[in-house]
Amino acid sequence: MENGLGNQSNKLIxxxxxxxxLDYLPPYQTDTVNEVVREIRVADRESLGILQTVTNGGEIAFNPMEHPSEAASLLMFHTSNLYNKRCLMAYHNLRLRRIRQYCWSGGKRMESCIDTSLNQAEQEYLFRYSELVAAYKGPWVDLDLTGSLVPPKNLFIDVRVLKDVGDIETEFGTISLTKNSQLYIRATDVERLIAQGYLVRLS
Incomplete structure (x- = not known):
């Protein structure tokens, strides 16, 4: 867009x-998103300033025919804001869709980039959505709705603990999951923890 408006949004697109x-989710573009939000707020302030001036603080109606240059500026700022907001929504919608796909895949993707790629809000969304998936799956205890249609090659997998979990009960007894520990464990016992970002699959 002209005058540099929308340049930051273009980076998000x-x-x-x-x-x-990509098979993974790149890091959240915090600085770029903040710049786009700042640009929207600046455009709002500029638009409000123009309207306050030409309407004498709201005492008279704004007539675009009498103030063509101001009308053009208002249109430019309005169009810029619409563009920026659509880009923000598209950027975040794609990322949230990837996170949901990750939850339904049973944590088989994106394991290594949860802490580095997701911002705090996305990590919270991942955790809450994983809980919803688990609750939806609940009535069908014997049916894994998040599992792959392809039979697993190995029933046991190597995992590393990213966050302290504590003790969990498995068919083979109690297992303690402490941060930075590495275990060889049955996949079905830790799929939910992998999806929630507590563990990462190594193999």
């Missing part, structure tokens, strides 16, 4: 286009 072809 470029990042989203790359993300579509």
């Amino acid at each position: 470029q990042d989203s286009r790359r993300t579509v072809y």
Whole structure:
């Protein structure tokens, strides 16, 4: 867009286009998102200032025919804000869709980049959505709705604990999951913990 408006949003769209072809989720673009939000707020302030001036603080109606240059500026800021907001929504929608896919995959993707790629809000979303998936799955205890249709090659997997979990009960007894520990454990016993970001699969 002209005058540099929308340039930061374009970066988000470029990042989203790359993300579509990746098997992992790139780091959240905090600085770029903040710049887009700042640009929206600046445009709002500029628009309000123009309206306050031409309407004498709201005492008279705004007539675009009498103030063509101001009307053009208002249109530019309005169009810029619409563009920026759509880009923000598209960027975040793609990331949230990837997170949901991750939850339904049973934690088989994105394990290594949860802490580095997701911001705090996304990590909270991941945790809450994983809980919803687990609750939805609850009535069908013997049916794994998040499991792959392809039979697993190995029933046991190597995992590393990213966050302290404590003790969990398995068919083979109690297992303690402490941060940075590494275990060889049955996949079905820790799939939910992997999906929630507590563990990472190593193999």
